[in-house]
Amino acid sequence: MSSRDRILGRVRRALADVPPDDTPYEQAVSRDYLRHHGDRRVEETVDLLAENLVDYRAVVHRSDAEGLPGLIAHLLGERGSGTVLVPPGLDESWLTETEVTRVPDRPDSTPHELDRVDSVVTGCAVAVAETGTIVLDGSPDQGRRRITLIPDHHICVVRVPDQVVSSVPQALERLVPTRPLTLVSGPSATSDIELDRVEGVHGPRTLEVVLVSGA
Amino acid sequence: MSATFVGMPGFPSYPAFPEAAHEAVRDETLRGNLRHATHTIRAKRARAVAEVSDWAALREAGRRIKDHTLRHLDRYLVQVEEAVTAAGGTVHWAVDAQEANRIVADLVKATGESEVVKVKSMATQEIGLNEALEAEGIRAYETDLAELIVQLGKDRPSHILVPAIHRNRSEIRDIFRSEMGEWGRPAPEGLSDTPAELAEAARLHLREKFLRAKVGISGANFVVAETGTLVVVESEGNGRMCLTLPETLISVVGIEKVVPTWRDLEVFLQTLPRSSTAERMNPYTSMWTGTTDQDGPSTFHLVLLDNGRTDTLADEVGRQALRCIRCSACLNVCPVYERAGGHAYGSVYPGPIGAILSPQLRGTGSEIDASLPYASSLCGACYEVCPVAIDIPEVLVHLRERVAQGDQVTRGGNKVVLRPAKGHAAERAAMRAARWAFTHPGVLRTGQRLASRTRRLHPRTLPGPGKAWSGTRDLPPVPAEPFRDWWQRTGGGKEGTK
Numbered sequence: 001m002s003s004r005d006r007i008l009g010r011v012r013r014a015l016a017d018v019p020p021d022d023t024p025y026e027q028a029v030s031r032d033y034l035r036h037h038g039d040r041r042v043e044e045t046v047d048l049l050a051e052n053l054v055d056y057r058a059v060v061h062r063s064d065a066e067g068l069p070g071l072i073a074h075l076l077g078e079r080g081s082g083t084v085l086v087p088p089g090l091d092e093s094w095l096t097e098t099e100v101t102r103v104p105d106r107p108d109s110t111p112h113e114l115d116r117v118d119s120v121v122t123g124c125a126v127a128v129a130e131t132g133t134i135v136l137d138g139s140p141d142q143g144r145r146r147i148t149l150i151p152d153h154h155i156c157v158v159r160v161p162d163q164v165v166s167s168v169p170q171a172l173e174r175l176v177p178t179r180p181l182t183l184v185s186g187p188s189a190t191s192d193i194e195l196d197r198v199e200g201v202h203g204p205r206t207l208e209v210v211l212v213s214g215a
Numbered sequence: 216m217s218a219t220f221v222g223m224p225g226f227p228s229y230p231a232f233p234e235a236a237h238e239a240v241r242d243e244t245l246r247g248n249l250r251h252a253t254h255t256i257r258a259k260r261a262r263a264v265a266e267v268s269d270w271a272a273l274r275e276a277g278r279r280i281k282d283h284t285l286r287h288l289d290r291y292l293v294q295v296e297e298a299v300t301a302a303g304g305t306v307h308w309a310v311d312a313q314e315a316n317r318i319v320a321d322l323v324k325a326t327g328e329s330e331v332v333k334v335k336s337m338a339t340q341e342i343g344l345n346e347a348l349e350a351e352g353i354r355a356y357e358t359d360l361a362e363l364i365v366q367l368g369k370d371r372p373s374h375i376l377v378p379a380i381h382r383n384r385s386e387i388r389d390i391f392r393s394e395m396g397e398w399g400r401p402a403p404e405g406l407s408d409t410p411a412e413l414a415e416a417a418r419l420h421l422r423e424k425f426l427r428a429k430v431g432i433s434g435a436n437f438v439v440a441e442t443g444t445l446v447v448v449e450s451e452g453n454g455r456m457c458l459t460l461p462e463t464l465i466s467v468v469g470i471e472k473v474v475p476t477w478r479d480l481e482v483f484l485q486t487l488p489r490s491s492t493a494e495r496m497n498p499y500t501s502m503w504t505g506t507t508d509q510d511g512p513s514t515f516h517l518v519l520l521d522n523g524r525t526d527t528l529a530d531e532v533g534r535q536a537l538r539c540i541r542c543s544a545c546l547n548v549c550p551v552y553e554r555a556g557g558h559a560y561g562s563v564y565p566g567p568i569g570a571i572l573s574p575q576l577r578g579t580g581s582e583i584d585a586s587l588p589y590a591s592s593l594c595g596a597c598y599e600v601c602p603v604a605i606d607i608p609e610v611l612v613h614l615r616e617r618v619a620q621g622d623q624v625t626r627g628g629n630k631v632v633l634r635p636a637k638g639h640a641a642e643r644a645a646m647r648a649a650r651w652a653f654t655h656p657g658v659l660r661t662g663q664r665l666a667s668r669t670r671r672l673h674p675r676t677l678p679g680p681g682k683a684w685s686g687t688r689d690l691p692p693v694p695a696e697p698f699r700d701w702w703q704r705t706g707g708g709k710e711g712t713k
Contacts, residue, residue, distance in 0.1 A: 004296075004308040007470065010525035010628040011289040017531055018286045025475055028283040033272035033482070052495065107509040111426040111460050131496035144510040145459040145501075149452060168496075169481035177442040177477045178302065180459075180507045183484075183500035188452040191492045192361035192377050193384055193410040195252040201360065201414050202421065203452025203499060 036166035037130055045129045046160045046211060052132025056186030057199045058207040065215040068157070072121060073098035075155055075208055081118035085147045089140020090121060091215075094157065105143040111150060119153040120204075125181075127158045127209075128171045133185045134158060134209060135171060145180055154204040156184075160211045229561030231586040231644030233651040236555035240655070245556050248383045253547045259493035260544060260600070266495070267485065276482045278604040281538035284440075284473055285528060291440040291473045292519065298443025302505020304515040309467075311522050316347035318518055319432065319465055323353050326463050328429045334447060334457045335359035336434025337541055338467045338520055340372060340563040341576075344432070355432065356398070356424050358453035360417050367394040373557025373565060375543040376491050381556055384408040395420050421453065431457035431512065435468045436540065437483060438517075441476050444504045445517070448487060450497050458501050464512035469520050471528075471537040483540060486602035490542035523576030529625035532613045536571045538603040543568075545597035545607065551590055554655060560587065567597035571610040578626055579618050582644045585636060588614035589648035 001009075022028075040048065050060045063071045076084060076098050083101045095102065103109075103117050123141035124134045134156050136142045148154050158164065165171050175181060188203030199205065229235065239245060264270050284291055296306045309315035323331055331348070333339065333355050345355040345366075357366045364379035365372050368390040372378030379387070388408040395402045400420045406412060433454070437446040445466055447454050458464060474480065488497045506515050528534050546552045546566030557565035561583040562573040570591055574584040588611050597607040617624070621635040696704075 002308070003310045003314060006310055006628070007308050007519070007521045007525060008289050008292065010521065011292070011470075011528060013628070014525050014529035014534075014625065015286060015288070022286055023283075025283055025287075029279050029479075030272070030276050033269040033276055037267060037269070056494075056498070115422070115426055128496075133496050138507065138510055145455065146511075149455050149459065168484050169478075172477065172481050172484075177439065177444050177502070178504040180504075180510050181500075181502040182455065183496065183502075185494070185496040185498050187498070188450070189498045190360050190414055190451045191256075192359070192364070192379065192451075193387060193413055194248070195256045195377055195380065196410060197492070197494075198410040198414050200411065201418055201451035201453070202358075202425070202456055 034167075035169050038166075040129075040166065042161045045166055046164055048166075049127055049129035049132060049158075049160075049164055050211060052129065053186065053209050054132075056132050056189075058132070058186045058209050061208065061210045063210055063212050065212060068210065068212050068215065069094055069097040071210060072155060072157075073100075075210075076100045076119055076121075079119060079153055079206070081153065083117045083119070085114070085117050085120040085143070085151055087122055087141055087143030087147065090123065091141065094121065105147045107144075111146065114146060114150040117151050119155065120147050120151045121155045121157070122148055123157050123159075124163060126171050126174045127164045128166070128168055129164055130167050131185060133168075133171070133183050135175065136182045136184065137175060137179045138181075139179075145182055148182070148184075149203055152204055153206045153208070155208045155210060157210045157212055157215075159215050160213050229581070229583040231582040231648065232555070232559055232561070232590040233586065233644065233647040235559035235561065235583075236551075236590070236648075236651055239556040239559050240554050242556075244383070244386075245381050246554065248381055249553055249556055251383075252377070252380050253553050256493055256547045260490065260547065263489040263493045263495065267489070270486075273482055273486050274602055274604055277486055277540075277602055278538065280474055280479045280482060281471075281540075281603050282535070284475055285471065285534060285537055288470065288473065288528065291475055292470060294440040295438055295443060295473055295517075295519070298440065299505055299515075299517050300443075302443045304443070304505040304517055307516060307518045309518055309520050309522070312342035315342050315467055315518055315520050315522065316344055319344060319467065320348055320351045320353065322463070322465055322516055323348065323430055324351065326430055328353075330354045330356065330424075330428070331430040331432050332356050332358050332424055332428040332457045332461065333362075334431070334433035334449070334454045335362050335378075336432070336467065337375060337563060338434045338469050339432065342467070342520065342522060344467065356421070358421050358425070358457060359449075360414065360451060360453075363417055363421070364390060367391065367398065371558055372563055374546055375541050375564065375566070375568070376546075377543075381558070384410060384413065387413055391416050391420075399424060421456075425453075425456040425460055428457070428461045430463045430465070431461035433457060433464065433466045435466050435472055436487065437480060438468055438473050439475075439477050439480065440473050442504055444477065444502050446480065447501045448484075448497050449499050449501075450492065452499055455499055455501055458503065459511045461512055463514040463516075465516045465518065467518045467520055469522075470524050471539075487540055487542055490540075490544040490600070490602040523578075525628060526578075526625045527572075527575040530575065530613075533571070533575050533610050535605050536568070536575060536610060538605055539568050539572065540603060542602055544600040544602065545605075548596040548600050549591075550594065550596070551592060555590070560590065562587075567591060567607045567611075568605070571605075571607055571614060574614055578624070579614065579633065579636075585618045586644040586648040588612075588618060590651075 125137035374380040
């Protein structure tokens with residue numbers, strides 16, 4: 001007998017008490033919880049996103065579409081970045097004002113090569129106000145998962161208010177589960193020393209989120 | 216039939232809980248470290264939970280999702296297999312620790328590699344994977360900060376979320392200074408004990424390992440049956456490194472980690488971070504379904520692990536322990552855990568959840584496992600904070616009956632009759648554990664104080680075997696102040712009652 005059959009057989013014997021007409025999933029699971037917490041106007045939801053991002057030590061900037069290229073150039077300059085990773089589908093206009101050397105997100109780049117790049121600029125799939133979370137889904141404006149992991153500085157552009165939802169349930173509704181997904185809430189952190197949170201371990205230690213309107 | 220192996224290889228025999236706890240309470244550094252850490256997280260968790268007004272409804276939804284899944288686990292496991300396979304992954308089934316270790320070792324060898332990077336995972340701790348790989352000439356590098364501290368210190372884990380919780384910052388600095396060089400890049404010169412510098416030292420030490428890794432090994436917090444999606448919840452980014460940089464990814468996952476639908480994650484992604492690290496959301500959550508072209512590992516293996524879980528499932532009272540999402544909130548509020556420390560539980564699963572999980576996964580045959588159900592004052596604080604409402608006191612009492620009176624149980628898929636432990640070393644150990652809890656006044660006192668503070672949250676009916684009795688009766692309210700405190704404050708009532 002294969003281990004598969006053995007385990008499934010054990011499971012079935014263990015569940016001998018469960019009747020064949022046991023309550024089906026739809027009725028067995030209660031969904032009495034809220035779809036989101038509190039009623040807010042759209043602008044208030046964006047403000048809450050900003051507030052929660054800052055609370056977990058992300059740096060938040062606001063801009064309109066026109067000011068975005070200048071802001072990105074300023075952020076890269078301020079950081080002193082010499083190179084920036086660029087996902088294939090990033091809006092070309094975003095990088096028109098920076099002189100920083102662009103490194104395209106290529107399938108054959110090695111992790112060591114990516115480790116020498118200073119910054120990365122991406123869009124995002126959705127942002128969650130209640131938790132201060134941005135979600136990356138590997139779309140062309142976000143690139144492969146590793147490009148937002150290895151460089152120490154990540155600039156993520158969120159289109160507000162279109163890409164902002166209030167809650168985790170609302171965010172999951174917008175996502176395609178089978179895409180490679182990364183939920184990011186602030187820069188890399190750890191609670192492993194005396195259960196106290198410290199920012200900055202393996203992922204980008206600086207996360208800058210640009211909330212851009214009218215883009 | 217061999218006993219199910221649950222962790223801590225190299226430490227093959229354990230004293231019963233009271234002996235181990237007795238040692239631990241005399242270690243003042245350990246007690247200080249634990250008190251500091253658990254009290255810090257307790258207050259934070261309470262704040263994070265209070266932020267969501269529908270906590271009770273989320274908790275109930277989590278309980279029901281897990282219960283429903285467990286009641287139809289065969290169907291959902293087959294669905295997982297189909298979905299993961301369709302998405303380009305390969306599914307393996309492991310009856311026990313030995314088989315899981317064999318599968319993983321063979322998969323690693325097939326890549327030609329002799330080292331792997333690991334995401335923190337309770338399942339691989341439980342089966343002793345690192346030691347099994349070492350025996351095959353494969354070196355496994357733990358990359359979670361706390362796991363790294365434990366691995367470098369040749370230590371044992373003592374907490375589910377923070378395995379090095381028993382170490383304070385200066386101990387961690389000493390371990391980094393003396394041991395890092397043995398495993399790779401040494402600690403920076405003049406390393407201080409500030410948490411930020413320690414985190415930086417770990418970053419530098421592990422960086423080279425991440426960048427050259429060809430094989431990653433993980434567990435998973437959840438597996439979605441309808442889509443075949445795996446979820447890993449983490450903070451540091453070491454998880455993302457291991458899940459995306461290597462060419463081959465092997466995930467060892469207990470069969471109870473399944474949830475039926477994508478939508479179910481909306482519950483657990485709200486309750487898990489708030490319960491474990493007391494955050495609205497943990498810094499990084501990774502979700503992947505099989506393999507993705509030119510993004511992340513090109514080969515993905517999922518090893519579904521039984522190792523005593525189906526035996527636990529066969530017990531209608533005890534099976535609720537399989538709802539556990541490994542948040543560790545129950546450890547952080549437990550007055551017994553706070554004093555005894557995690558090592559006394561003799562398992563990778565310490566604290567209240569360990570006291571009901573280990574004796575079910577491993578059986579109650581050994582001294583340590585027979586004593587674990589007694590390692591509690593039954594104060595119920597664990598049940599109050601559990602995000603999937605596991606009635607830990609109910610299961611503890613159930614297992615005490617098993618130890619004391621004997622029972623028919625399932626071991627290795629077969630029904631066996633356990634004789635009462637009367638006169639047996641196990642029973643003596645068990646009774647000593649009960650005595651230990653009740654003769655340490657601090658344990659009882661903290662339990663009572665917690666009960667007072669949380670009394671507004673208390674159910675109107677009793678958990679556990681008292682359910683039927685209180686079904687038609689209201690419980691007397693817990694007083695705002697425990698009797699002991701009142702006595703001390705008022706000098707036994709001499710100074711007036713209020």
